[in-house]
Amino acid sequence: MRTKAQVAFVLDLSLLGMNDCQIARRTGIPRRTVVDWRRHGGQHHGYGKNDQASEEPDGLCPICRQGSLNSVQYAYLLGIYLGDGCLSACPRGVFRLRITLDLRYPGIIDECIKAVTAMKPTMKVGRVKRVGCVEVAAYWKHWPCLFPQYGSGPKHLRTIALVPWQQEIADAYPADLLRGLNSDGWRGVNCVKGKPYPRYNFTNNSSEIRNVFCKACDRYGVAWRQMNWKTISVARRPDVARLDSIIGPKS
């Protein structure tokens, strides 16, 4: 039995321009089923007129409708999503974006909520306290449009590469992307011969997410080096100063 969320995801992928074969490969749903849902709007499966009618008046999705996208906030949110976020399918074609953030940094939590809200002004954003962290959550049918990296399983086991419109935003706003990515990064101080040297480390299991970080550094004019297989380090003083000008110690 297929769920409404699966139907919704297939229809969203179709709206994003993927063909039936690509959707079948991506979702594991047989191509004939994909064709059927696309032709009939998934109505045999309960994803039909009622859902469309009850959908919020969100001509606001900037990807599959004609809403406008706040690219600066999106670049930041994309960074946070790649580091700390995940999407999961819920009933009625709705998806939950969940971002887990450290409770010690209320400034980052506030900024994250601001970025989520910027995607749709009527968005209700919840926060749930857990031990040492807070989960920021928001429900929307169009999260997979904004994050086509959506899929099951850990990010480092699936394709994360940015699609062209995301890459354009990443290239245009590398500082905001880097700030978002750094919600999951580390800024610390090494002491060499008694002198403090601040540095940044960015650690991620996904080579593609590390690549997004490195490309953003290149674009922003910050030199980086691979410290070990999953950590990128920024340690030269002018580069640290450049990151400090947009990130700085977490707060």
Ligand SMILES: [Zn+2]
């Ligand atoms: Zn959409």
